[in-house]
Amino acid sequence: MRCLRGAAPEAFPDRQNFANLKTGGQLTSPTDAATRVLAWLDRADFGANPVADVREA
Structure with missing residues (x-):
């Protein structure tokens, strides 16, 4: 599995x-991100909007 940090700049x-977001403390932890995605998937209105933002979960 390749990580983004090691990706070629063109990729x-x-x-x-x-x-910059990571350095500025603006990224959530992997655990928090996973919790938000799972909460979003569990919403009663999941799939109603073809474009969604997990920060709204």
Whole structure:
């Protein structure tokens, strides 16, 4: 499995933005992100909107 941090720049053009978010403490932990995704999948209205934001879960 490859990680984003080791990706070639052309494979992940937004890498610097991602790194800046991490440095600035603006990324959630993997555990929190997984919890939010699972909560989103468990919502009664899951699938009603074809574009969703798990931060709203």
